[in-house]
Amino acid sequence: MPRGPPDPGDSPESRMAASEVYTKTGRALGVTDQDEVLWTPSRPHGTMVKTPQLHCGNIAAAKILGAGLATIGLAGAGVGVGLVFAALINSTSRNPSLRPQLFSYTILGFALTEAIGLFALMMAFLLLYAA
Known part of the structure; x- marks a missing residue:
C-alpha cells in the first residue's frame, strides 16, 4: 500500500540544514552549549528536536x-x-x-x-x- 510522496524532511541534507539553522539561531538568541537541553522526538520515526529546559x-x-x-x-x-x-x-x-x-x-x-x-x-x- 503506497504511503504517498516521501517527506522532504527525511533526507540527510535537510537534517543537516535544520541543524545549521538551529545552531545559528541559538547563537543569535544567546543559547550556549552549556545550557541544559531536552531532546524530544518530533516525529515517530526518530527526528530529534532540541527544546530548552525553560518549559518546566x-x-x-x-x-x-x-x-x-x-x-x-x-x-x-x-x-x-x-x-x-x-x-x-x-x-x-x-x-x-x-x-x-x-x-x-x-x-x-x-x-x-x-x-x-x-x-x-x-x-x-x-x-x-x-x-
Missing part, C-alpha cells in the same frame, strides 16, 4: 498564576457572605418578629456562598500541588 519553569509559573486567579473566587465568597448578613440585619430592623425565620434562611445562604469559596480554594490547591 513555564509550567511552574502557570501553576502559580492559575492558583492566584482561582483565589479570586474567595473574594467573591467574602462579598457574598457580607451581603447575606447585611440583608439579615436590614430585614430584622424592618420586621423584628421575623428574625427566627430569616435567620434560618441566612444560614442556608451563608453555607451555599461559602461552599463556592471552598470550591475556589480547592481548585487553587489542586493547581498548585497536583502532579
